[in-house]
Amino acid sequence: MSNGATVGIHDLSFATTEFVLPHTALAEYNGTPVGKYHTGIGQRSMSVPAADEDIVTLGAAAAAPIVARHGTDGIRTLVFATESSIDQAKAAGVYVHSLLGLPSATRVVELKQACYGATAALQFALGLIHRDPSQKVLVVASDVSKYELDSPGEATQGAAAVAMLVTADPALVRIEDPSGLFTADVMDFWRPNYRDAALVDGQESIGAYLQAVQGTWKDYSEQGGRPLEDFGAFCYHQPFTKMAYKAHRHLLNSAGHDTDEAAVERALGRTTGYNAVIGNSYTASVYLGLAALLDDAEDLDGQAVGFLSYGSGSVAEFFAGTVVPGYREHLRTEAHRAAVERRQPIGHDRYRELHEWGFPTDGGDHPTPAGTTGPFRLAGIAGHKRIYEKR
Ligand code: HMG
Numbered sequence: 232m233s234n235g236a237t238v239g240i241h242d243l244s245f246a247t248t249e250f251v252l253p254h255t256a257l258a259e260y261n262g263t264p265v266g267k268y269h270t271g272i273g274q275r276s277m278s279v280p281a282a283d284e285d286i287v288t289l290g291a292a293a294a295a296p297i298v299a300r301h302g303t304d305g306i307r308t309l310v311f312a313t314e315s316s317i318d319q320a321k322a323a324g325v326y327v328h329s330l331l332g333l334p335s336a337t338r339v340v341e342l343k344q345a346c347y348g349a350t351a352a353l354q355f356a357l358g359l360i361h362r363d364p365s366q367k368v369l370v371v372a373s374d375v376s377k378y379e380l381d382s383p384g385e386a387t388q389g390a391a392a393v394a395m396l397v398t399a400d401p402a403l404v405r406i407e408d409p410s411g412l413f414t415a416d417v418m419d420f421w422r423p424n425y426r427d428a429a430l431v432d433g434q435e436s437i438g439a440y441l442q443a444v445q446g447t448w449k450d451y452s453e454q455g456g457r458p459l460e461d462f463g464a465f466c467y468h469q470p471f472t473k474m475a476y477k478a479h480r481h482l483l484n485s486a487g488h489d490t491d492e493a494a495v496e497r498a499l500g501r502t503t504g505y506n507a508v509i510g511n512s513y514t515a516s517v518y519l520g521l522a523a524l525l526d527d528a529e530d531l532d533g534q535a536v537g538f539l540s541y542g543s544g545s546v547a548e549f550f551a552g553t554v555v556p557g558y559r560e561h562l563r564t565e566a567h568r569a570a571v572e573r574r575q576p577i578g579h580d581r582y583r584e585l586h587e588w589g590f591p592t593d594g595g596d597h598p599t600p601a602g603t604t605g606p607f608r609l610a611g612i613a614g615h616k617r618i619y620e621k622r
Contacts, residue, residue: 238360239401239552240353241367242300244563245522246292247391247509249603250279251574252582257386260579268386273472273503277510278390279577280375281602282588286313286392287323287619288607290373291330294394295606296566297369298331301396305367308359309339312348312372312514314542316341317617319424326619327371330607345420346468347542348372349393349514354548356397357406364399374513377428380586384431387471389510393518402561403525404536404552411451411549413443420543427589436543440474441481443547444539448482451549459486462551463534465498466520468541470511472503475520478539501527508571514542525554526564532556573604 253276254268268274280289290311298306311324322341342348342355349372356368373392378384419436422429459482467475479499480490502520504527506512512519517540524536531554541547577585590597590612598611603622610618 237401237405238357238364238399239397239406239555240395240404241398241401242297242396242561243393243403243518243522243525244293244296245391245393245505245515245519245567245570246289246605247512247570247574248278248284248289249281249575249605250577250581250585251276251508252279252577252579254386256579256582261381271473272386273476274386274507274510276508277386277388278512278574279582279585280390282585283599283601283608283610284603284605285317285609286315286373286375287317287326287330287617288603288605288609289390289392290323290371290394291327291607292605293373293392294327294331294369294371296563297394297396298333301367303333305365305398306333306369307337307366308356308368309333309337310342310352310355310368310370311339312342312352312370313374314343314345314348314422314513315375315377316343323373324371326617330619330621344546345542345544346470346513346516347540347546347548349518350538350540350548353395353397353406354410360397360399368397370395370397372514372518374515376511376513377586378431379428380583383433384429387511389512391509391512391515391519393512393515393522395518402555403558404521404554407551407553409451409454409456409550411447411449411454411456413446413450413547415439415442415446415545417543417545419545437474437477439543439545440478440541443541443545444478444482445485447539447547447549448486456549457535457551459483459488461535462498462537463531464502464524465537465539466502466517466524467499467539468517469503469506469520470516472507475499475503501529505567505571522567525558525562526567530559532558
């Protein structure tokens with residue numbers, strides 16, 4: 232199924248926030264049986280950014296270890312995928328480029344299509360490397376997921392960034408052709424420019440996601456993709472981890488396979504570890520699924536992994552990757568687990584304060600309250616300009 236060239240993910244690193252809200256605290260506050268969160272949607276806790284964290288600080292924190300390990304040689308493109316953009320004109324990746332000290336001879340751009348953006352970024356990166364295999368592309372997927380307080384979507388919030396170095400002859404995952412593609416104009420989830428929190432029709436969004444799964448698989452098969460039996464695991468976009476199970480059962484049913492629960496668990500269980508405790512990280516979510524899978528103890532040398540990337544609105548893509556033999560030597564399992572475990576639990580009052588926090592829009596000088604202990608912070612805003620610093 233490969234076109235002969237070996238291009239793909241050479242390194243992967245993620246970062247998440249300073250704070251975490253356990254779903255037990257949310258359940259206690261709003262009187263929901265916690266089983267609805269733990270079992271019903273498959274979520275244990277959600278990452279909550281400090282006031283001085285945003286998509287830039289998270290993105291830079293995710294990418295910094297990649298630059299520390301590989302240097303900047305050959306990185307001529309940085310693609311920043313997000314749907315929680317902080318500026319209508321300037322790409323958030325330009326701030327990341329500066330914080331990481333990347334060479335000026337770099338192209339930087341921001342991509343958006345809801346949670347699908349990072350997969351578009353990955354595909355663009357693969358195209359650039361096919362054109363010139365000496366080049367490397369830094370893909371950064373960074374999002375803060377925010378719904379209205381006391382809304383059904385609230386329990387599915389989260390925040391994280393995944394950075395991937397995409398190269399020829401990759402050490403982690405070779406990405407294959409073909410892709411299965413699907414686009415449909417639906418209003419399942421959207422965020423008009425004047426709003427901070429997303430609007431969503433929850434049940435419609437689940438239906439739209441399932442329709443997209445079926446559509447991408449149909450196209451993938453028609454393009455000559457692998458049969459379902461080839462795959463050792465499937466990384467789905469996980470707005471909440473139970474969504475991956477709904478999606479996979481739907482895929483199996485629509486492809487005429489039975490949904491043996493033990494087989495479904497084998498295909499998905501290892502991909503949900505980070506998403507269940509971080510929450511929806513939008514563009515980063517499907518690649519957090521990959522991080523969890525690779526960081527799991529089982530050896531995946533040579534196995535095929537299916538990826539299903541879904542972005543509301545909607546655009547979706549199904550594609551395959553092969554795990555490169557020897558990948559385990561290149562993982563960041565300890566750092567990833569530390570990123571999750573270092574978060575400070577907060578109570579419901581503090582979470583609500585942070586949810587409501589925002590800069591005045593008067594163009595004045597507004598330093599940000601100190602919060603993060605991460606490597607980068609948003610120090611404030613002055614004259615409508617965001618000021619970032621290394622800690
Ligand atoms: P809801 O209406 O509060 O929950 O919202 P529900 O009543 O549908 O219950 C959820 C599940 O919990 C159900 O299981 C219940 O049975 C179960 P299901 O029938 O689905 O298998 N349940 C319990 N289980 C155990 N013990 C209990 C209990 N009570 C109930 N006591 C909804 C759920 C997901 C709709 C809401 O959280 C929401 O609106 N979320 C945001 C939208 C979303 O995540 N959509 C997913 C697909 S769209 C997508 O993935 C794109 C997105 O990431 C955005 C982008 O692309 O940018 C969102």
